[in-house]
Amino acid sequence: DSGVTQTPKHLITATGQRVTLRCSPRSGDLSVYWYQQSLDQGLQFLIQYYNGEERAKGNILERFSAQQFPDLHSELNLSSLELGDSALYFCASSESGANVLTFGAGSRLTVL
Amino acid sequence: GQQVMQIPQYQHVQEGEDFTTYCNSSTTLSNIQWYKQRPGGHPVFLIQLVKSGEVKKQKRLTFQFGEAKKNSSLHITATQTTDVGTYFCAGRGAGSYQLTFGKGTKLSVIP
Numbered sequence: 736d737s738g739v740t741q742t743p744k745h746l747i748t749a750t751g752q753r754v755t756l757r758c759s760p761r762s763g764d765l766s767v768y769w770y771q772q773s774l775d776q777g778l779q780f781l782i783q784y785y786n787g788e789e790r791a792k793g794n795i796l797e798r799f800s801a802q803q804f805p806d807l808h809s810e811l812n813l814s815s816l817e818l819g820d821s822a823l824y825f826c827a828s829s830e831s832g833a834n835v836l837t838f839g840a841g842s843r844l845t846v847l
Numbered sequence: 848g849q850q851v852m853q854i855p856q857y858q859h860v861q862e863g864e865d866f867t868t869y870c871n872s873s874t875t876l877s878n879i880q881w882y883k884q885r886p887g888g889h890p891v892f893l894i895q896l897v898k899s900g901e902v903k904k905q906k907r908l909t910f911q912f913g914e915a916k917k918n919s920s921l922h923i924t925a926t927q928t929t930d931v932g933t934y935f936c937a938g939r940g941a942g943s944y945q946l947t948f949g950k951g952t953k954l955s956v957i958p
Contacts, residue, residue, distance in 0.1 A: 737889070768946070777853075777950035778890065778935065791945040825889060835880055836937075836946065838889040 738762065739839035741826050747845045753814040756842045760807055760828030766790070767809040768827040768836060769801055778825065784809055785831070816846045849874050849940045853949030861957050866923040868952035870936035877941045879912055879919045884951070885932040893921075893934075926956050 738761035748754055760767050769781040780793035784803035795801075798816075803809040813820060823843050827836035850873040860866050870879065878897045882890040894903055896912035896919060903910045909922045919936055933951040940947075 737891075770948070778937075778948040780945060780947060783944060785944075791943070793945065827890075835892045835895055836882075836890075837892070840889050 737837050737839060739764075739826060739828050739837050741824075741839035741842050743842055744840065745843050745845075747847065748816060749847055750816055750818060752816050752846075753812065754816065754844065756811040756813070756824050756826075756844070758809045758811070758826030758828075758839060760809070760826075761837050764828035764830055764837070765807065766829045766831060766834075767803055767807070768829070769795075769809070769811050770825045770827065772823040772825060772841075773821075781811070813844070818846050820844065821846045849938070849943070849945070849947050851936060851938050851947045851949040853936055853952055855952055856950065857953045857955070859955045859957060860926050862928060863925050866926050866930070866954055868921050868934050868936075868954075870919045870921075870938070870949050872917045872938050872940075872947075874917070874940050876916050876938040877943070878939055879916075880937045880946070881910060881919075881921055882935045882937060882948075883932050884935065888932075890935060923954075926954070928956050928958055930954060931956050 740759040766785045768783045770778040781795040783791040801811045823841045825841045827838045880895045881893040884890045901912040907924045933953045935951040937948045
């Protein structure tokens with residue numbers, strides 16, 4: 736157990752739907768990162784938050800949004816889902832914005 | 848934006864052979880990190896290199912950071928079946944918070 740908790744572990748939904756992925760960072764970590772990993776692909780950086788504020792943004796689609804709440808947990812919202820959004824979504828946390836990352840187990844999203 | 852290229856994409860080795868994966872950045876990095884992802888698992892931090900020309904060892908693993916801080920390598924001596932997985936490098940540009948990952952090198956070890 737890495738200390739980073741992601742829910743749900745698996746999610747199957749249909750095209751056009753909206754889902755929310757949740758992440759609780761490791762105790763003491765202020766920064767949360769979201770990455771997308773498609774089959775046999777690397778880790779695509781989506782977005783980073785630090786203590787509730789957006790700190791860095793990657794190639795995140797406009798259909799996707801995220802936020803970090805006062806208790807430091809984060810949610811990634813994916814809307815108008817397409818088949819190509821099927822992927823493993825990882826959340827990671829770090830003490831500050833420039834430390835090493837501790838990853839959660841991921842949320843596997845399947846869009847049918 | 849910053850790009851991190853990693854080669855090879857796949858590597859199959861016989862157990863006991865050596866293995867190397869290379870990482871190149873389009874920009875100068877403030878530091879580089881290496882992660883390992885076992886099949887079905889999540890990435891796990893291995894090491895961070897910060898200084899130009901830095902070399903660090905972890906048992907059979909040797910990590911190097913280039914003099915120009917734009918490239919790095921991971922070398923595994925005498926691979927074992929427990930080394931199986933995907934190895935990712937990840938770099939941060941100077942003054943940047945974004946950690947950009949390479950596409951990874953998937954290592955298979957044939958017993």
